[in-house]
Structures are given as C-alpha cells and as structure tokens.
Amino acid sequence: MVDKLVHISDKVLDVQRIVDLVHSDSAGAIDVFVGTVRNSTKGKKVMRLEFESYDIMAIKEMQKIINQAKIQWPVEKMAIHHRKGILSIGEVAVIIAVSTPHRKASFEACQYAIDTLKETVPIWKKEVFEDGEVWVAAHP
Amino acid sequence: MNIQIRFFGIAKDIVGGSTCELLLKPPCSVATLRKSLMTLYPAFGDLKSIMIAVNDEYATDDVQLATSDDVVLIPPVSGG
Secondary structure (H helix, E strand, O other), X not given: OOOOOEEEEOOOOOHHHHHHHXXXXXXXXXXXEEEEOOOEEOOEEEEEEEEEEOHHHHHHHHHHHHHHHHHHOOOXXXXXEXXXXXXXXXXXXXXXXXXXXXXXXXXXXHHXXXXXXXXXXXXXXXXXXXXXXXXXXXXX | OEEEEEEOHHHHHHHOOOEEEEEOOOOOEHHHHXXXXXXXXXXXXXXXXXXXXXXXXXXXXXXXXXXXXXEEEEOOOOOO
C-alpha cells in the first residue's frame, strides 16, 4: 500500500485509494482527474504507451505543484500519482485528487495541477504505433 | 573539466545512450554546456525545447557547473 501523496509507480494506480488519501472532514469537495491511455492519435492506432520518468526530480516538481496550489486555493489535501513503464490502452496514467471546503476551488486546483504537470514534470511518453514510435510533443 | 550528463526520452535516442561525459573549459555555465551539446548533436536543434537540470532542479543559462553536479538534459516533457 502506498500512502504517499506524491508517487511514481510502475504498478496499476488505484483511483479509490488516492481519493481516500485526500479525504478530509473539513472538505466538502473532492475533485479527481484520471488520465487514461487513448487508442489513437490523429487517426493513427496506438498499440501502447511507454512512460519514462526522472523520478527524483519528477517527485520534486509534483510537490511544487501541490505547494503552489495550496497558495492559490484553500486546498486541504492534494495527491498526484503517475505511472511509468509500459501501459496498455485504457490503463490509468495519472491520477490527481484534491479536496477543498467547496467545489469550485477543487475544480480549479485540479485543472491547474494537471496543466502544470504537463509543462514541468520530467516524465516522457512514447506512443507506439503499428509501424513505428514517437516521443510525444518532442518536436514543434 | 569533465561534466557527466544524463539523458531521458528522445534525448537518449539522439545521443545513443543514457549518459555522456564532456570535457569543457572552465568556467562552464549551463549556456556553454547547451552550446556544446547542440554542436555535438545537431538533432537537439530540432526539438521544441531543451532544458538543463542541475542537481534535480531546472537551471537557468547563467548557472555555473561544477564537476560534482548532477547534470540532466530535459527534452520536452509529455507526462499526464
């Protein structure tokens, strides 16, 4: 059982466990974002994704996201768990859960977290197609 | 001075390995290192961005490098 709020794992992520991690009696809202592996990109069939992570720095950057969110919104708790390794279609790649006293802040803080994660956290995704593979977003 | 650099993602493919060591004239800044890497591996110029992390933090171009630093090249990230 992983009870860390920030975590990178090569094992299946459990949504309920992460929701439980951010539960707080003083929060009236928990917003959850679940990023999953889509079966196509620009009309091309995706076979699987491969995630690579610079773990130590990725953990640090995810922690910074939580710290920043807490400055901007009344966040009770926020958890960010990310997968690495090989993922099949439909598998969960990332889960972000955030608890706040009221719902609006939870939506906003969660959106901020996933948007920032995609810009700053050193994790890379490779899409594997039937006829080749591409590191996502590497080229302009 | 010798600077050891680690690579991830597409950078690993470009270099053909996960580490390399460069011999650079001191004092060496992140900007100097970036320029050397671009010269050695022109394919880095095709990427959307190249960041350098020093000791697990993003480093600006003016940061001076020491041989003991943990230097990592960060190609465009794509988590989530």
